[in-house]
Every structure is written in C-alpha cells, then in structure tokens.
Amino acid sequence: MPSNNEKEALGRMTAENASRNTGDGMQLEDTQRALINILDDFDIEKTKVEKANLMLQAKSGELNRANEELQKARNNLEVRVEERTAELQQRTLQLEAANRNLEASNKELESFSYSVSHDLRAPLRTMDGFSLALVEDYGDKLDSQAKGYLQYIRSSSQLMGQLIDDILNLSRITRAEIHLNRVDLSDLAREVVEELKRVQPERKVDFVITPEIKAYGDRGLLKLVFENLLGNAFKFTSKQPVARIEFGFTNCGDEPAYFVRDNGIGFDMTYAHKLFKPFQRLHRPEEFSGTGIGLASVQRIITRLGGRVWAEGEVGKGAIFYFTLRRS
Amino acid sequence: MPERTILLVEDNPADVTLTLRALKRANIANDLVVARDGVKALDYLFCTGHYSSRDINQLPVVVLLDLKLPKIDGIEVLKSLRNNTVTKHLPVVILTSSKEESDVTACYEFNCNSYVRKPVDFNQFAESVKQLGLYWLVLNEAPPQTK
Numbered sequence: 001m002p003s004n005n006e007k008e009a010l011g012r013m014t015a016e017n018a019s020r021n022t023g024d025g026m027q028l029e030d031t032q033r034a035l036i037n038i039l040d041d042f043d044i045e046k047t048k049v050e051k052a053n054l055m056l057q058a059k060s061g062e063l064n065r066a067n068e069e070l071q072k073a074r075n076n077l078e079v080r081v082e083e084r085t086a087e088l089q090q091r092t093l094q095l096e097a098a099n100r101n102l103e104a105s106n107k108e109l110e111s112f113s114y115s116v117s118h119d120l121r122a123p124l125r126t127m128d129g130f131s132l133a134l135v136e137d138y139g140d141k142l143d144s145q146a147k148g149y150l151q152y153i154r155s156s157s158q159l160m161g162q163l164i165d166d167i168l169n170l171s172r173i174t175r176a177e178i179h180l181n182r183v184d185l186s187d188l189a190r191e192v193v194e195e196l197k198r199v200q201p202e203r204k205v206d207f208v209i210t211p212e213i214k215a216y217g218d219r220g221l222l223k224l225v226f227e228n229l230l231g232n233a234f235k236f237t238s239k240q241p242v243a244r245i246e247f248g249f250t251n252c253g254d255e256p257a258y259f260v261r262d263n264g265i266g267f268d269m270t271y272a273h274k275l276f277k278p279f280q281r282l283h284r285p286e287e288f289s290g291t292g293i294g295l296a297s298v299q300r301i302i303t304r305l306g307g308r309v310w311a312e313g314e315v316g317k318g319a320i321f322y323f324t325l326r327r328s
Numbered sequence: 329m330p331e332r333t334i335l336l337v338e339d340n341p342a343d344v345t346l347t348l349r350a351l352k353r354a355n356i357a358n359d360l361v362v363a364r365d366g367v368k369a370l371d372y373l374f375c376t377g378h379y380s381s382r383d384i385n386q387l388p389v390v391v392l393l394d395l396k397l398p399k400i401d402g403i404e405v406l407k408s409l410r411n412n413t414v415t416k417h418l419p420v421v422i423l424t425s426s427k428e429e430s431d432v433t434a435c436y437e438f439n440c441n442s443y444v445r446k447p448v449d450f451n452q453f454a455e456s457v458k459q460l461g462l463y464w465l466v467l468n469e470a471p472p473q474t475k
Contacts, residue, residue, distance in 0.1 A: 114428055118396050121425040121448055126342040129450040133349065154449075161448030165427075 106175055113168050120164050128157040159291070163279070166293035170278065173300055178218045185213045185222065185258060189247040192226040196234050205237065210248040213258065215325050221301045228294040229260040229321050235288055236319070237264035255324055263318040267311075275311055298323070332465065333359040335388040337369040337405065338423075339397050346450065347392070347423075347457060354458030358465065361388065366400030369393075370408055373415055385473055387418055390464040393440075395424040395431060406438045417471035419464055 131150040135142065142150075189209050197203070215222075230245065237243035246261040267275070267282050274280040278296040298321075302309045306326025313319035334351075338344050344362055351360060363369035369391075371377035375384045391409075395402035402422065409415040421442040422435045435443050444460065447453050 114426075114430070117426045117428050118424075121446070122340055122343065124448045125346065125425070125446060125450070125453065126340075128448055129346040129349070129453070130342070132450045133346075158449050 109171060109175065113171055116164060116168060121161060124157040124161050124164075128154050131157075162291055163293075166291050167278075170293055170297055170300065173221070173224070173297055174304075176221065178221065178304060180216060180218060182214055183217050183219050183222055185215050185226075186211045186247070188219070188223055188226050189230065192223065192230045193245075195227075196230060200234075203234070203238070203243070205234065205243040205245055208244070208246040208248075210246075213247075213249055215256075215258070216327060217305045217325050221305065225298050225301050225323070226260075228298045232294060232321075233260055233262035233264060233319075235264075235290070236266075236283075237262050238288075240264055250322075252322070252324065255327070257322045257324050259320050259322045261318065261320040266315045266318050267313040268315050269313060272311060272313070276309070333361050333386075333388040334461075334465075335361050335363060335369065335372065335391045337363045337366070337391065337397065337402070338394045339364050340394075343394070343446075346453065350450075350454040350457035351461060353454050354461050356458075356461040356465065358389070358461075366397045366402070366405045369397075369405050370400070373409065373418070374412070384414060387415065387473065389470055390419040390421060390460075392421050392423045392460070395422060395426060395435075403434055403438060406435065406440055410439050419468065419470070421460060421464065423460075 131153040135147055135150050139147070186209050193207050193209070197205075230247070233245040234243075237245065240263055242263075244263045247259070248261075249256045249258045251257070265283070265288075271282050274282065276295045276299040279292040281290065281292040299309050302323045302325070307324040309321065309323040311319060311321045334356075336344065336347055338347065348360060351358075361372065363372050368378070372379045372382065373387070373391075375382045393402050393405060397405070400408075402424070406420060406422075409418060409420060419441045421444060422440045423444050423446060424431070425446050427445050432443050442460075444456055447456065
C-alpha cells in the first residue's frame with residue numbers, strides 16, 4: 001500500500017518529470033497522474049473493505065452467539081421433554097394400578113351382590129312362611145295379640161326382602177356401563193307415563209309433557225330416572241282430586257334444567273337435604289308405600305351423567321324435581 | 329295309570345316344607361319326591377345309587393330345581409340332564425331366590441324350560457307354585473317318554 005511519503009515522492013517525481021520533459025514528458029505526466037488516481041481510488045476502496053470486514057466480523061460474532069443460545073435452548077427443551085415423559089409414564093403406571101384396584105373392587109362387589117341375592121332371601125322366606133303357617137294352623141290357639149305379633153314378623157321379612165332388592169339395584173346402577181347418546185327426553189317421559197297408566201288405569205291424571213326436549217345421556221339410566229320421578233309424582237298425587245304432572249325444562253344460568261312438577265302432597269323444605277339419602281322417607285309407610293331408595297338412585301344416576309338434581313316443595317301444594325345433564 | 333310325580337330338588341328343609349304346603353293349598357295331589365342335593369337328584373332320575381331299583385321309564389312330570397345346592401349345584405344338574413337322551417326333554421323349572429342376570433342367562437343357555445324366582449312373601453310364593461302346578465301338570469303336553 002503506497003504510504004503518504006511514497007505518494008509525496010511520486011508527486012515530486014511527477015512534478016520533476018513535468019518540468020524536465022515535454023512530449024514524452026506529457027505522456028508520462030498523464031500516466032503518473034492516472035496512477036495516483038488509481039492509488040487514491042484503491043485507498044478509498046481499501047477503507048470500504050476494511051469497514052465491511054469489521055461489520056462482517058461483528059455479524060459473525062452475533063451469529064455465533066445466536067447459535068449458542070439456540071443450542072442451549074434446544075438442550076433445555078430436550079431435558080424438559082425427557083422430564084415430562086418420565087412424569088407421564090409415572091402417572092400412567094399409577095392410573096393403571098388404580099384401575100386394577102377398581103376392577104378388583106367391582107368384582108368383589110359383584111360376587112357380594114350374588115351372595116346377597118341367593119343367601120339373604122331364603123331365611124326371610126322361612127320367617128314369612130312359618131309365621132303365616134302358625135296363624136293358619138294354630139289360629140284357634142292364638143289370641144289376636146299373638147296373631148298381631150306374627151303379622152309384624154311377616155311384614156318385616158317382606159320389607160327386608162324389598163330392601164335387599166333395592167340395595168342390589170342401587171349397587172347395580174353404580175356399576176353399570178354407560179352408553180351415551182342423544183336421547184329424546186320427552187319420548188322417554190311419554191313411555192313411562194304409558195306404563196304408569198297401564199298399571200293403574202283408574203287414576204285420572206293430567207300429564208303435560210313438553211315435546212322435543214333432547215339431551216345427551218344413557219337412555220337406560222335416564223329411563224330409571226323418569227320411572228322414579230314420574231312414579232313418585234304419580235304416587236304422591238294419589239290423594240288429589242285432580243292430579244297434574246308436568247315435564248319440561250327451564251333455563252338455569254347457562255344450562256337447561258329439566259323438571260318434573262306435580263301438585264301432590266309436597267314436602268317440607270326443612271327436610272329437603274334428606275330427600276336424596278338412601279332409605280330416608282319424609283312420609284309414613286301407611287300414607288305412601290316405598291323404601292326410600294328411588295331418589296337416591298336418581299341422584300346416583302344424574303351424578304354419573306355429569307349433572308345435578310335438586311328439589312323444591314311445599315306441604316300440600318306439590319313438588320318440583322330439577323335435574324341437569326352434562327352437555328356433549 | 330303311572331303316578332305323575334314332581335321332583336323337587338331343594339336342600340333347605342324349610343323351603344321343602346313351604347313348597348309342600350303351597351302345593352297342598354293348590355290342591356295338587358301329586359306325589360312329591362324330594363332330592364336334597366344334586367347327586368341325589370341325578371341318582372333318582374338315572375336310577376343309580378340309592379335309586380337303582382327305580383324304573384327309569386317313570387320320569388317325573390316336571391323337575392323343580394333350586395340353583396344353590398350342596399355337592400353338585402343346580403346348573404350342573406341341568407347340564408347333566410340335557411346331555412342324556414333319557415332326560416333331554418324333561419321339563420325343568422328353575423325355582424330359586426336369585427334374580428341375578430348371570431344365573432338367568434346360564435339357565436336358559438343350558439336349556440331350562442322356565443325360570444321362576446321364589447318371593448319372600450309366602451302368599452305370593454303359594455300363588456306361584458299353584459300356577460306352576462296348573463301349567464306343567466294340567467295345561468302342558470309332556471314330552472313323550474324316550475325309551
């Protein structure tokens with residue numbers, strides 16, 4: 001690279017040459033001037049290249065740093081993926097173990113139900129049968145009090161038989177497989193109403209069913225819900241001169257609440273919290289029959305279908321039972 | 329005129345007494361033979377063991393079969409009956425406490441003729457027995473005896 005001194009020397013040479021020669025000297029002068037211009041240009045370009053180089057170096061440094069960051073991030077991600085995979089595997093093992101436990105419990109419950117089914121009823125039959133036999137065969141030797149005692153034994157045995165059936169049904173509901181589908185609730189309600197009318201054709205009841213109410217659930221289990229709710233309404237309106245039972249839906253917040261309303265004997269809201277407990281009754285058996293398992297079954301089913309059930313009532317005015325279902 | 333017997337396979341003596349009582353109440357005057365377990369039931373029907381001198385051609389009109397029996401249970405008895413040409417078509421009514429779907433399915437799977445659940449209430453039980461008696465002894469055509 002020509003230094004400033006060299007350029008000065010060249011400048012002096014050019015000037016010396018210019019004063020010494022003409023003709024050839026003129027050509028030489030031009031050439032020398034051109035050379036200096038080229039060298040000047042070269043200087044300028046050289047400075048530009050140096051600047052560009054510096055910039056490239058800076059960019060290269062940035063790129064390297066970016067690369068390092070990327071590599072770090074990638075390593076981080078791989079570590080996290082491994083950790084998360086390990087977590088998920090743990091959870092899967094836990095869930096599988098819990099599932100096996102539940103299956104075992106279910107199997108135990110099944111065989112327990114089976115035993116109950118077979119073994120608890122026979123002694124009850126004996127108690128009932130021979131209490132009656134005593135009355136029939138030894139009636140003349142028994143006073144009315146004795147006969148009354150035997151009748152207590154008979155009705156208790158029969159009640160226990162009914163309770164056993166109810167408990168078994170309730171436990172079956174809890175264990176039953178659910179098959180979810182679009183269900184026409186109005187249709188189901190109509191089916192159940194027809195069955196009720198068939199069993200007691202003499203009852204005069206006004207059934208008002210809102211049509212085309214559709215929901216998502218298990219048809220078999222929902223039929224049980226209607227059998228219980230409509231059956232109860234039917235039962236508890238038996239003392240009304242004009243019984244009226246409705247099925248419809250109302251909006252409860254952002255979801256529909258389906259309801260069965262009746263104008264029957266109603267209930268005291270003070271005891272509303274007992275309604276859905278198994279075997280709890282708010283009326284005496286001689287007023288209305290039943291073991292008190294129906295609403296417990298309804299609650300269990302609705303809970304399994306992802307909804308809630310609740311009731312409102314007034315003594316002498318009737319009751320409304322509401323339930324919601326999980327949206328698909 | 330051959331005696332028309334009913335074979336009751338039942339291990340519970342109280343149930344035996346009650347069944348007899350119900351049959352009497354329904355004026356079913358047939359001979360009731362009672363086998364107290366599955367082995368004795370098969371001995372009776374196949375004329376083996378204690379019953380080796382019985383005439384095998386004299387089958388009961390109907391068998392009332394309980395499921396829960398000691399030694400061989402009701403379903404095993406049913407299977408044995410159906411596997412033998414002599415008793416293949418013999419009317420068998422399962423008379424049991426159980427309403428378990430698995431039991432009902434199994435009994436029909438092995439070709440019982442009928443499945444009746446014994447109720448706790450004696451009056452209901454007596455009514456069931458009466459209906460069974462009238463149906464199987466009077467209304468139903470018995471299968472011809474296979475020699």
